[in-house]
Amino acid sequence: MAFRFGAKHQVDDPSKRQELVQEFINSHVLRHASDHHSPNLPFLHVPLLDWLRYDWVILPLAVVLMVTVATIAARRHKPVPTGLSNAFEAYVVFIRDQISVANLGHEEGLLFTSYFCTLFFFIFSLNIFGLVPLCSTATGNINVTCALALIFFVLAVGTTIWRRGLIRFLKTFVPPGTPWLLLPLLVPIEVISLVVRSAALMIRLFANMLAGHILILTIVGLVLIFSWYALILVLPLVVALFLFELFIAILQAYIFTLLSAVFMGLLLNPEH
C-alpha cells in the first residue's frame, strides 16, 4: 500500500509524471472521501476485519460519547448545577424552547424534546468526528443520513396517526378551501412533497459533509500537481476551509433538527 512518490518513480517524461500524479490522487487522496475499510495514511494501513467498515466503528463511538456525556451531566451534584450539568441543562432548555415547543405546541413539544436533543447531539458528534485526523465522517455516507431521515419520517407519520387519528392525518393532504376538481391533482403533490421533504433532509446533510471533505482533498491535490511551491497558497486556504467546515458541521446539525421539528409541526398542526 505504500506509494512513495518520487523515490522510485523518477520519470523524465512530463506527461508520464502527470499520469502518475493523477493516479496517486485518485487512489490515495480521494479515497478519504469514499467508504473505506481502514484509517489510512499513505504509509499506514491498519486492516479492520473484513466485514467491518470504518463508518460502522465511528457510529457506536458517537453513541458511547453521547451516553457518557448525558449520564455524567444528569447526576445531581448540588441544588444549583455547575459545570457540565449546567451546560447540558442550558442545551436542553434551548432545544425545548426554541425548537421543540415553538414548532410542536406545548404537550408534544415536551414529549419530543428528548428526541431532538439526541438527534442534534448525535449528528453534531458525527460531523465533528469527520474533522479529527484519523476518523471518517459517518454522515458523509448517504446510508447513515438515509437512516436518520427514515427514522424522522416514520416518527412524524406515526405520531400524527397516534395523536390525531388516521382521518386527521389524511386530511393534512387536503388544504382547506380547494375546489373539488383540483383534488386529484393536489393530493398526490402533497403526498410527494412530504416524502421529498424527508429526502431533502437526507441529501442536504450528506452533500454538505461530503462536499466539505472533497473540497479540501481537491485543494490538497493541487499541491501534488504543482510541486511543493504551491504550499504557500494552499496551506492558509486549507486551514480556512477547515474552520469553515467546522462551522458548517454545527450549522447542518442544527438545520437538520430544526427542519425535523418544523416538518413534524406542519404534520401535527396544519396551518389553517
Place this chain on the structure above:
Amino acid sequence: MTIPPLSDLHLAALGAGLAAIGAGIGIGLIWGNGLQSIARQPELLPKLQVSMFIGAALVEGVALFAIVICMK
C-alpha cells in the same frame, strides 16, 4: 480554435458551476432582505436569524441536489 470533445466530466463540472450561481443568488437575496429588515427594527434580530438560517439551508439544499446529481 477548435472545441475539444466534451465528455461527461466536463458537463458535470459545468452543471455544478451553474448550481453554485443559483445558490449564490438565492442566499444573497435572503440575507440582503434580512439585513434590511434588521436595520429597520433591530429588536427582531433573534427571530430573523432563525428564519434566515432556515431559508439559507433550504436554498443550499436545492443547490446540493444539483451537485449530487452532477457527481453521478
